[in-house]
Amino acid sequence: MNTRKIGAQKEEQVCAYLLSCGIEIKEQNFRCRQGEVDIIGYDGSYLVFFEVKYRSGSGKGSAAEAVGFAKQKKICRVADYYRMLHGCGENVPIRFDVVAVDKEQVTWIKNAFYYVARSR
Secondary structure, eight states, X not given: OOHHXXXXXXXXXXXXXXXXXXXXXXXEXXXXXXXXXXXXXXXXXXXXXXXXXXXXXXXXXOSGGGOOHHHHHHHHHHHHHHHHHTXXXXXXXXXXXXXXXXXXXXXXXXXXXXXXXXXX
């Protein structure tokens, strides 16, 4: 099975997990010129941008470690665009979470990173 197919399966597994935790999923694989966010949903009043990472083994480190600063910046740019597109003003609290899947262990890391402002 190729890695793209495995990734899609893991994202579906994570969606089911998040739904069972009360997350209201709005988008999956939201793409725009700025990049892509795996899952967007609401956790109560928070608009949450979820990055899903999967590792089948520990050879490349843990799944959570795979969301570096460059990826965080890209997710924040996508979040800016999504919020503008959907009229989510400054009064809508946002959060950036990572859902790490190591083998079959799912770990939800809330507030995994903070908003990274665009540098001009």
